[in-house]
Structures are given as C-alpha cells and as structure tokens.
Amino acid sequence: MKQGPYSRFLVQRLVFLFVGNLLLLLAIRLLLRAGGSFADVLKRCGPDVAPVILAGLGMTGIIFTGAIDLSIGSVIVVAGTVFGILVQSGFGPPVCFGASLIASWSLSMLNGLLVRSLKIPAIIITLAGLTFYRGAALILAEISIPNFGGNISIPDEAFHSPGKLYAGRILFVALAAALLWEAFAKTPRRWLALGSSEEACRLLGLAPGRILQSAFFASGIFLGLAALIFVTRVQYIEPARLALSFELQVIGAVVLGGTNIFGGEGSFAGTALGAFFLYFTSQVLTYAEVNPYFQEAVTGAIIIGVIGLDCALHRRRKLLEELA
Amino acid sequence: MTRSFGHQLQRSILFLASAIFLCSFRKIPSTGLRGLRYFCAVPVPLLKLDAVEKSFAGVQALKLIQLEIAAGEILGLIGENGAGKSTLINILSGVHAPDGGVIAWQQQSVKFNSPHDALAAGIATIHQELAFFGHLSVAENMLLGEPWPRRCWRGVNWNQLHAEAERRLAHFELSIPTRRFFNELSSAQKQEVAIARALSRQARLLILDEPTASLSESEVERLFAHLQRLRHAGVAILYVSHRLDEIVKLTDRVAVLRDGELVATYPTAEADVNRMVRDMVGRPLDQVYPHKRRGAFGSPLLELKAATRAGMFRDISFSVRGGEIVGLAGLVGAGRSELARAVYGLYSLDSGEMRLNGKPWSPRNSHQSVTSGLVYIPEERKRQGLVLDHSVGASISIGFSDLLTRWGLVPHAAETRRVERALESFAIRTTGPAQAVGTLSGGNQQKTILARWLDRYPQIIILDEPTRGVDVGAKTEIHALIDRLAGEGRAVLLISSDLPEVLGMSDRLLVMHRGSISTELRGDDMTQENVILAASGLYQEAKGTDR
Numbered sequence: 001m002k003q004g005p006y007s008r009f010l011v012q013r014l015v016f017l018f019v020g021n022l023l024l025l026l027a028i029r030l031l032l033r034a035g036g037s038f039a040d041v042l043k044r045c046g047p048d049v050a051p052v053i054l055a056g057l058g059m060t061g062i063i064f065t066g067a068i069d070l071s072i073g074s075v076i077v078v079a080g081t082v083f084g085i086l087v088q089s090g091f092g093p094p095v096c097f098g099a100s101l102i103a104s105w106s107l108s109m110l111n112g113l114l115v116r117s118l119k120i121p122a123i124i125i126t127l128a129g130l131t132f133y134r135g136a137a138l139i140l141a142e143i144s145i146p147n148f149g150g151n152i153s154i155p156d157e158a159f160h161s162p163g164k165l166y167a168g169r170i171l172f173v174a175l176a177a178a179l180l181w182e183a184f185a186k187t188p189r190r191w192l193a194l195g196s197s198e199e200a201c202r203l204l205g206l207a208p209g210r211i212l213q214s215a216f217f218a219s220g221i222f223l224g225l226a227a228l229i230f231v232t233r234v235q236y237i238e239p240a241r242l243a244l245s246f247e248l249q250v251i252g253a254v255v256l257g258g259t260n261i262f263g264g265e266g267s268f269a270g271t272a273l274g275a276f277f278l279y280f281t282s283q284v285l286t287y288a289e290v291n292p293y294f295q296e297a298v299t300g301a302i303i304i305g306v307i308g309l310d311c312a313l314h315r316r317r318k319l320l321e322e323l324a
Numbered sequence: 325m326t327r328s329f330g331h332q333l334q335r336s337i338l339f340l341a342s343a344i345f346l347c348s349f350r351k352i353p354s355t356g357l358r359g360l361r362y363f364c365a366v367p368v369p370l371l372k373l374d375a376v377e378k379s380f381a382g383v384q385a386l387k388l389i390q391l392e393i394a395a396g397e398i399l400g401l402i403g404e405n406g407a408g409k410s411t412l413i414n415i416l417s418g419v420h421a422p423d424g425g426v427i428a429w430q431q432q433s434v435k436f437n438s439p440h441d442a443l444a445a446g447i448a449t450i451h452q453e454l455a456f457f458g459h460l461s462v463a464e465n466m467l468l469g470e471p472w473p474r475r476c477w478r479g480v481n482w483n484q485l486h487a488e489a490e491r492r493l494a495h496f497e498l499s500i501p502t503r504r505f506f507n508e509l510s511s512a513q514k515q516e517v518a519i520a521r522a523l524s525r526q527a528r529l530l531i532l533d534e535p536t537a538s539l540s541e542s543e544v545e546r547l548f549a550h551l552q553r554l555r556h557a558g559v560a561i562l563y564v565s566h567r568l569d570e571i572v573k574l575t576d577r578v579a580v581l582r583d584g585e586l587v588a589t590y591p592t593a594e595a596d597v598n599r600m601v602r603d604m605v606g607r608p609l610d611q612v613y614p615h616k617r618r619g620a621f622g623s624p625l626l627e628l629k630a631a632t633r634a635g636m637f638r639d640i641s642f643s644v645r646g647g648e649i650v651g652l653a654g655l656v657g658a659g660r661s662e663l664a665r666a667v668y669g670l671y672s673l674d675s676g677e678m679r680l681n682g683k684p685w686s687p688r689n690s691h692q693s694v695t696s697g698l699v700y701i702p703e704e705r706k707r708q709g710l711v712l713d714h715s716v717g718a719s720i721s722i723g724f725s726d727l728l729t730r731w732g733l734v735p736h737a738a739e740t741r742r743v744e745r746a747l748e749s750f751a752i753r754t755t756g757p758a759q760a761v762g763t764l765s766g767g768n769q770q771k772t773i774l775a776r777w778l779d780r781y782p783q784i785i786i787l788d789e790p791t792r793g794v795d796v797g798a799k800t801e802i803h804a805l806i807d808r809l810a811g812e813g814r815a816v817l818l819i820s821s822d823l824p825e826v827l828g829m830s831d832r833l834l835v836m837h838r839g840s841i842s843t844e845l846r847g848d849d850m851t852q853e854n855v856i857l858a859a860s861g862l863y864q865e866a867k868g869t870d871r
Contacts, residue, residue, distance in 0.1 A: 184479030200455030204469040205440035265459040
C-alpha cells in the first residue's frame with residue numbers, strides 16, 4: 001500500500017471540496033442567464049479570493065504547529081496604513097509595495113518571537129495583537145498625516161497594479177510554490193510534528209521554539225503578499241474598518257480544508273480549495289439573488305453542513321472497514 | 325653474540341615501552357577507554373554519577389545517587405513506582421538538569437541542557453510514554469531528528485527516506501510499512517518503531533524504560549537478542565522494568581532504587597527475585613493473593629444474554645452474582661474493555677440484552693449507570709479517570725457530591741468529612757486533600773479513583789486493569805480492597821492482563837478471544853496455560869485432543 005504525505009481523511013476532504021467547487025461553478029454558470037459572462041466571473045475571482053488564500057497558506061502553517069494567529073486582519077491594516085502614508089509622502093510604487101510587505105512580515109515575526117519568549121499561548125498573544133495593531137495603525141495615521149479624517153485616499157492607478165491587475169498571477173505563483181514546498185520540504189513536516197506533540201519534538205532533540213518561529217516566518221511572507229493585494233485593491237484605506245473579521249474568514253477556509261485546528265494534521269491544498277469553496281458559495285448566493293441579510297447565515301449553515309457530511313462519510317467508511 | 329642479543333632485548337623493551345606510552349594517550353574508539361587502561365583491562369565506567377540529586381517543589385526525588393555503567397554492560401534498574409527511576413532517566417537523557425552532583429560521561433564532567441545534548445553525546449532513550457507524531461509516517465517518525473536525503477534541487481527524496489527507514493527496520497528484523505501513519509500502527513508496532521529508532525542512533529548508552537510493556541513473548545526475545553548483540557559491540561544499556569523475570573534474564577548487574585535512594589547494586593547472578601523485591605519494597609512481600617474463594621454467592625446482579633456490538637464483541641452471555649469476583653482475561657484488543665464500556669452505557673448494543681438486578685438494563689449514558697449502582701474504573705487512569713491537575717479531595721468528592729447537594733450547593737463541611745474518611749479508609753498516601761492527583765504515585769491514583777465511587781455503595785464494580793503500572797506494594801493493597809468489596813456482597817468484574825492476578829483474585833474466569841467469550845474456566849482449570857490457550861482460541865482444540 002502506497003501512501004503519500006496526505007492521510008485518507010485529508011484526501012477525502014480534498015476530493016470532496018474539489019467536487020463541491022465544480023458543482024458551485026456549474027451553479028454559477030446556470031444562474032448567469034441574463035448578461036454577465038462566465039469568463040468575467042473567473043477573472044474577478046483572482047483578486048477577490050487571493051488575499052484569503054495567501055493569508056490562509058500562512059495560517060495553515062501556523063495551525064500545523066498547534067498555534068494560531070488571530071491578528072492577521074490587523075497586521076494587514078498596519079501594512080495598509082504604512083502603504084498609504086508612504087503614498088501620501090510621495091514615494092514611488094516599488095517602495096510603497098516593499099514597505100507594506102516588510103511591515104506585515106515583521107509583525108508576523110514579532111508575534112512568533114512574543115509567543116516563543118513569553119511562553120504564552122499564541123491565541124492569547126495574537127488576540128491582544130488583534131486590537132493592538134489596529135490601534136497602532138490608527139495612531140500612526142493620526143501622527144503622520146495632517147488632517148487625518150479616518151481614511152487615506154490612493155487616487156493614482158499606478159499604486160493599484162498588484163491588487164487589480166496581477167492578483168491572479170501572484171496567487172498562482174505563490175500557490176504553486178506552496179504546494180511544491182509542501183510536497184518536497186521537511187519544514188512543513190516539522191510543523192506538523194510540533195503540532196502533534198511538543199514533548200516528542202523536545203525528546204527527539206528538535207527545538208520547538210525554532211520550529212514555531214519558522215512557521216511565523218513563512219506565514220509573514222504569505223501574509224505580506226495577501227496584504228499587498230488587499231491594500232492595493234481599494235480606493236480608500238480606512239484603518240478602522242479595513243479587513244474586519246478577515247482572520248475568521250481565513251481560519252474558516254483553513255478548517256474547511258481539513259486542517260486540524262489543534263495542529264498536527266492538514267494540508268495547504270485543502271486551504272486553497274476551502275477558500276475557493278467559501279468564495280463560490282457567496283457568489284452563488286449573490287447570483288441566486290438571496291436576500292443579503294440571509295447570506296451570512298446561509299454561508300455558516302453551509303460550512304457546518306459540508307464538514308458534518310464529510311465527517312459522517314469518513315466515519316461510515318471507517319466503520320465499514322472495521323467490519324470487513 | 326651475547327652482547328648483540330642483549331642489545332636487541334634492550335631495544336625491543338624500549339620499543340615496547342614507548343609503544344605502550346604512546347598508546348596510553350590515545351582513545352580506543354570502540355570502548356572510549358584510554359589506551360593503557362585498555363591494555364591493562366581495568367574497566368573504566370562509561371558513565372559515572374557522583375552524588376547526583378534532584379528535588380521537585382521541595383520533594384527530594386533523588387538523593388545522592390552513586391552509579392556507574394561500563395561499556396558493554398547491561399544494568400537493570402528496578403524500584404517501585406515513585407522510587408525515582410523516571411527522574412533518573414530524565415536526568416540522564418537531558419530532560420531535567422540535576423540540582424547537584426557530577427555526571428561524568430566518558431570521564432568528562434558533562435551538563436545536558438536538553439535532550440538534544442544527550443543525544444549528541446551518544447545517549448539514546450526510549451521513554452515509557454512513547455514520544456511520536458500520529459499523523460506523520462513511520463519513516464518520518466524515525467528520521468525526523470536527522471538530516472533527510474535530498475534531491476539535487478534540495479527537495480526531499482521521499483523514496484530514499486522510506487528506503488532508509490526500511491533498511492533500519494530490517495536491521496532489526498522488522499517489516500513495518502514505512503508509509504503508514506504512526507497512529508495506524510498497533511501498540512506493539514509502535515513500540516518496535518521506538519526501539520528501532522533509538523537503536524539505530526548509534527548510541528554509546530541506551531536507556532530503555534519499560535520497553536516490553538506491549539510486546540509479545542517472541543518480540544521480547546528478539547529485542548533481547550538485539551540488546552545482547554549491542555552489548556557485545558560495546559554499548560552500555562540501562563534497562564528499566566517492572567518485570568523482574570526480564571531483569572534476571574537480561575542484565576549483568578541490578579541497581580535498586582527506593583524512595584529516591586540507591587539502596588543496593590549487585591551482580592544479577594547473585595540475586596534472586598525475592599531479594600530484589602525485598603530491596604524494592606524494604607520489607608518481605610506477601611505474594612499470596614488475599615482472596616479466598618467462597619462457595620455461596622448472592623443473586624445475579626449483572627446478566628448479559630447474547631450481547632453483540634458490531635466490530636467490538638458478539639454473542640456475549642454471562643452473569644455476575646453478589647459477592648463474586650469474575651475475571652475477564654484475553655489478549656489486548658479481544659474486546660474486553662469495549663464490553664465493559666457497553667455495560668457501563670458508553671456504547672449501545674446492536675442486539676442481545678442486559679439485566680441489572682434482574683431488571684432489563686439499557687443504559688443511555690454513564691450517569692444512569694452510576695446512579696443505578698454500577699461503576700466502571702477505566703483502563704488508562706491518567707487519560708480516562710482523572711484530571712491530573714485537580715486536588716485529591718476534588719477527585720474523590722466529584723463521585724458523590726451530587727448526593728450531598730442542597731439547593732445546588734455542596735455543603736463544604738460534609739464534603740470534607742467524607743473526603744477525609746475516604747482518604748483514611750483507602751490508605752491513600754497524600755500530603756492532604758489539596759495535593760494534585762497528578763503528583764501521586766500510580767497506586768495512590770488508582771485508590772483515589774476507587775475511593776471516588778465507593779462512597780456511593782455501588783453494587784456492581786467493573787475494574788479495567790486496576791494494577792497496571794502500579795508498584796508491588798500498592799498492588800497488594802488494591803487486591804485486598806477488591807477482596808473487601810466482594811466480601812461486602814458486591815459483584816466485581818475484574819479485567820486484567822496480569823495472569824497471576826486475574827487467576828489469584830477471581831472466583832471464575834471468562835476468557836475472551838476476538839470479541840467473544842471463548843471459554844469459561846473454573847476451579848482447577850484455572851491455570852496460566854489454559855488461559856493462554858483460551859485467549860488464543862486454542863483451548864477447545866487442545867482439550868479435545870487430550871481426551
């Protein structure tokens with residue numbers, strides 16, 4: 001019996017989500033009766049779904065280790081504020097893009113360092129970060145921008161290229177890199193090991209702190225790309241409202257993708273499929289003209305339904321195997 | 325001629341002397357001995373502990389330990405639970421740092437700050453609680469601490485990785501599919517992977533803590549053969565076990581720990597089991613089981629008729645009467661615990677019926693069982709039976725606090741009174757009701773669980789491996805307790821893999837094989853051989869050919 005790095009549970013979840021995504025696309029296709037081309041829907045899906053997938057890839061690595069990062073939405077706000085300030089101060093696009101990348105990467109590293117050195121669970125540290133970083137972004141904007149009125153306007157189209165033009169390509173390259181890396185690198189396996197037993201890692205002579213830090217390192221890179229697309233997509237950067245509850249959307253995609261929220265098991269591919277699934281679901285609801293007030297509740301019900309159905313199928317198959 | 329012979333003699337003596345002189349500065353790699361000592365065959369200890377001590381939160385776990393292990397020696401380490409064996413192992417493997425004393429490793433004083441340091445120095449340890457990663461493959465589990473084979477573009481070469489793991493397993497005559505996930509292995513396979521991983525580390529000192537807990541006889545034989553081979557290659561082995569027969573069979577020397585002190589070390593050849601037990605407990609041990617078989621029992625309290633649950637057990641019929649201890653033997657995985665849990669209400673039956681006190685019994689949950697007078701004391705007390713951080717008092721009172729509750733509140737005075745009475749009547753050794761359960765020894769933890777339920781006066785008690793991992797002294801106390809329970813007219817169902825125990829304690833013995841009761845043994849038929857035959861499903865066959 002040959003078995004790759006995915007467990008059967010994960011493979012089943014991946015197939016399940018893949019089929020689900022195809023069905024949702026079919027539904028969108030059928031719902032597109034009056035006007036609107038299917039190609040447009042697909043084209044738009046790049047920029048819309050890219051931030052969730054990119055941030056999700058980073059989050060997947062962190063959740064592998066049994067930690068979590070709740071502050072990613074606020075980190076994106078800081079990146080966006082830095083970006084906005086630099087744009088307003090007249091810097092060119094490359095500097096502004098670079099600065100927002102570095103800002104999110106370093107805050108992610110800071111999270112890792114704090115979790116490591118203070119020995120406080122990541123969920124607590126990053127919960128504090130969730131409010132702290134957003135507050136810090138507001139303070140930063142208030143200090144650096146004269147007459148800061150709550151939002152920073154980015155009128156020049158040159159600053160919107162990553163979010164509006166290249167999002168799909170960035171997503172494609174990053175996703176391919178992540179999947180290759182998952183298939184051929186040792187580091188993700190170390191993260192899974194840490195998530196499955198920290199004690200065992202220590203007894204094996206591995207350094208748990210360093211492994212955790214590497215997860216935050218990698219997450220920072222993906223988060224930087226997500227932030228870049230996120231902040232260059234909008235006309236106005238509004239620190240108080242940008243990327244609100246983004247972290248929950250991302251964690252939702254990760255969990256839907258079959259990654260164990262307590263660490264030790266999961267896949268990057270699942271996260272990408274999960275994010276697509278959530279996005280297509282919302283699209284179907286929009287095209288089906290479901291009352292917007294109902295949409296969020298319906299989305300939640302669908303998540304529960306999908307995970308419930310998948311787990312039930314898995315249990316049933318395990319039971320059948322035991323009987324055989 | 326004479327002169328030249330004398331000259332030659334002089335020259336050769338000079339040559340020899342200088343050779344020996346030079347050699348004395350070189351280390352002979354395979355032994356770690358300095359050259360001269362190697363020639364003189366003076367054994368130099370590979371590891372030497374001098375006045376090593378350790379205390380946790382004011383409790384002295386190890387007191388001034390003096391211990392030596394030479395290369396090529398198998399040293400057995402024995403002692404009751406809580407005697408300090410684990411602490412000693414943890415110090416040697418770098419998990420804990422000693423509070424005082426000197427550890428000399430290859431004649432150099434060392435300080436291990438982490439397990440990594442100890443591994444790098446050449447000390448590999450197989451801990452009792454296996455440290456592994458469930459969702460990684462066998463190969464990954466074995467090799468995670470080492471560099472992995474890479475392709476030219478730095479990607480992991482999975483095929484080579486698995487081949488390497490396979491090679492190492494094959495070296496120990498194991499064929500376990502290396503692509504399987506670790507949590508899909510049986511417990512014996514898990515243990516074998518742990519052993520292979522540690523042995524393939526090329527260690528100079530190998531520490532094994534209860535490595536045979538889930539191995540079968542033939543697997544133990546194979547392990548011992550490997551250990552002997554390693555010993556001849558100059559590896560020192562520290563072997564820790566509760567099984568004294570293994571200690572006698574395998575080791576060269578025995579060291580006995582009692583209450584954190586090294587009370588004796590002697591060559592195994594000079595020791596017999598009785599002496600070891602005496603040294604371990606500090607008093608001669610009464611090996612006789614307290615239970616006297618009684619003839620007269622009460623009415624059946626628990627009856628099962630053709631009880632079946634798919635995939636777990638099938639067609640189970642038996643009854644337990646008041647005052648009777650019924651043993652339930654069988655191999656691990658024969659369905660004994662599953663059966664007990666079904667009776668307790670954790671699983672439902674697919675078919676068949678159960679009767680409790682003569683009335684039909686189909687529990688919906690464990691709470692209903694407890695309130696109906698049936699308690700189950702689970703197999704893995706640390707995981708299923710106790711919250712380790714809770715105090716002893718809270719662990720006991722959780723069993724009966726609902727009986728005391730008035731208006732939703734538990735009267736403190738009454739609770740304390742009952743807890744103190746339970747501590748006293750079960751002779752639980754604690755610093756007081758506030759001590760955390762996790763810090764008690766295994767025997768005292770088990771007694772705490774018993775004390776929790778027994779204040780409810782349950783009529784039927786199911787005990788699942790009540791003395792596993794419990795030291796000899798506490799074992800006898802638990803046996804006496806079980807006997808007392810039966811003497812009071814309660815029905816006891818005793819599940820145990822410890823054959824002498826289940827034979828010595830039970831009035832009747834049911835043996836399970838692959839989910840059904842293969843044999844019921846009574847009276848003189850209750851022998852170890854019969855139980856083993858029945859547990860492997862060969863009893864009827866063997867008896868058939870006898871007659």
